[in-house]
Amino acid sequence: MDDLILKVEHISKQYRLGLVGMETLQDDLKRWWSQLRGKPNPFLKVGDLNDRSIHGDSDYVWALRDISFEVGEGEVLGIVGKNGAGKSTLLKILSRVTTPTSGKIMTKGRIASLLEVGTGFHPELTGRENIYLNGAILGMTKAEIKSKENEIIDFSGCERYVDTPVKRYSSGMRVRLAFAVAAFLEPDILVIDEVLAVGDAEFQKKAIGKMQDISKGEGRTVLFVSHNMAAVKSLCSRAIVLEHGRIAFEGHTDTAVSFYLKGDTESLNKRMFDSKYDTSYFVLNSICVKNTNREAEDPIVEDQVIELETYITLKVSDPERYHITYHLVNELGAPLFSFSNNGIPLVKGHNLLSCYFPKNFLQSGQYFLSLYIIQDKHHAVFIEKDICSFVVVDAPRQLGVYMGREPGYIKPQFTWKNRNI
Incomplete structure (x- = not known):
């Protein structure tokens, strides 16, 4: 260019942990002796990954590695x-x-x-x-x-x-x-x-x-x-x-x-939970977001109906007391809206619920879903933030159509009327 x-x-930066700084006399002698013999710096071969959440075995850590x-x-x-x-x-x-x-x-x-x-x-x-x-x-x-x-x-x-x-x-x-x-x-x-x-x-x-x-x-x-x-x-x-x-x-x-x-989200678009969310009230089996009549592995496009599928097994004998609420959050962490399965009752045993987002409702971008299981409309028996994420991509544009991304994250379809006054 x-x-x-x-x-x-190939920039790398290594630090020594503890009270002693990087340049100790002993380490300097080792580097000098290696250089005198035409050998590489011996400390470039040691050092832990820069992960502050774990306790490593080495006194050296790589703050940067091969950038x-x-x-x-x-x-x-x-x-x-x-x-x-x-x-x-x-x-x-x-x-x-x-x-x-x-x-x-x-x-x-x-x-x-x-x-x-x-x-x-x-x-x-x-x-x-x-x-x-x-x-x-x-x-x-x-x-x-x-x-x-x-x-x-x-x-x-x-x-x-x-x-x-x-x-x-x-x-x-x-x-x-x-x-x-x-x-x-x-x-x-x-x-x-x-x-x-x-x-x-x-x-x-x-x-x-x-x-x-x-x-x-x-x-x-x-x-x-x-x-x-x-x-x-x-x-x-x-x-x-x-x-x-x-x-x-x-x-x-x-x-x-x-x-x-x-980040560390386990899976995009679809999550299978096995026994991870097996409670005394229910078993959450899977959550899947996809375009209707397409596979979860396919890209989710904005100009097709988006289907949110929740597979949950209720253990309780009074399932009518429970309902599901989702919170939708955008990629900047700002909440957009919440929605529930109101009017579609849950039953004891297996429930495969589908919620449909209309065509051209969500803009392209990444979204996160938080799940709430509510008892008696006011008590949450289960809360899991960012339980699933999905990405919506732009649909192909026809020639002459505006090519940019409109502001915001949803595209509501308002009703317009012209009274020709």
């Missing part, structure tokens, strides 16, 4: 993953805050980073002085910084405090000024960690708009880490999902977000 601005090749990707000029790359997946470590390596254990990075141009509140700010200097300090670090002349000074101060909203030492700023004010400095001093690559979450809703919206201007209008590159999937989807054209220090997925943002949010 002629417009390639960042290339990461490779490329970024073009003007591209906005999202980096998502759970806490501890290696996102911040990767950004620190790209920003040269720390060095990789192995691998190499090739970049063109200046990199500006916003990794934590007040990154690069000297607390004893005023906000104005820190603007010039950061500009100098980026290699800009005093005249270049001066030409951007008023824009930076205006965007940050800190004009009243700009001649006050930064140590007296709130965390939100520091983020505002730090982002304004990073964005307006024209780096070729802007690296943004989750730090924007410290700002208020107004500033987050303003910052996302500025990053869009930076990438689309000015052709500069942005690397964006966030747990706000709505911000990632609105800003990024491509995304990487990190799991345990490795790249688990790389591709289009919508697909990457769905992959990340799916």
Whole structure:
């Protein structure tokens, strides 16, 4: 690629756990002796997976393992993953805050980073002085910084405090000024960690708009880490999902977000439970979501009827006291609506219930179902969040039809009337 601005090749980062840092004298002697004999670093062969939920056997852990990707000029790359997946470590390596254990990075141009509140700010200097300090670090002349000074101060909203030492700023004010400095001093690559979450809703919206201007209008590159999937989807054209220090997925943002949010879901579209949900009230056998007259393994398309099939066996002698309620949640975790089997009574023994979503009711995207078994209309005897997930894909479009995805997640069919007044 002629417009390639960042290339990461097989980056790995290893840390030593405990009170002792990475560079102990004993380990340094082992590395030196291996290098003297022409052997590889012996510590590259050891180390546990970066999984904080387990207790490993090694004193070494791989925060990152064999990370490779490329970024073009003007591209906005999202980096998502759970806490501890290696996102911040990767950004620190790209920003040269720390060095990789192995691998190499090739970049063109200046990199500006916003990794934590007040990154690069000297607390004893005023906000104005820190603007010039950061500009100098980026290699800009005093005249270049001066030409951007008023824009930076205006965007940050800190004009009243700009001649006050930064140590007296709130965390939100520091983020505002730090982002304004990073964005307006024209780096070729802007690296943004989750730090924007410290700002208020107004500033987050303003910052996302500025990053869009930076990438689309000015052709500069942005690397964006966030747990706000709505911000990632609105800003990024491509995304990487990190799991345990490795790249688990790389591709289009919508697909990457769905992959990340799916997490450890056992199965997509259909779940068989065996004896997992065998209670004194019922046995939940399976839940399946599919287009009617199609298999569960087939893609679910938006322009066909979607069928939710629930196979449940009731053990109770008074099944009329029970009913099923589902909550439908979108891929960002926002609840859409709930629905029940009202009017379709359950019976003792086997029940195979089908609920039908009309054609073109759900937009394309990933959805999650939470199941509630309700007794006497007010007491839940069973609750299981995100018990099943399914993905709806776009239907083929005819030539001349609008090709984009409409906003929202459902497409209700309203009745219109024209009285020709």
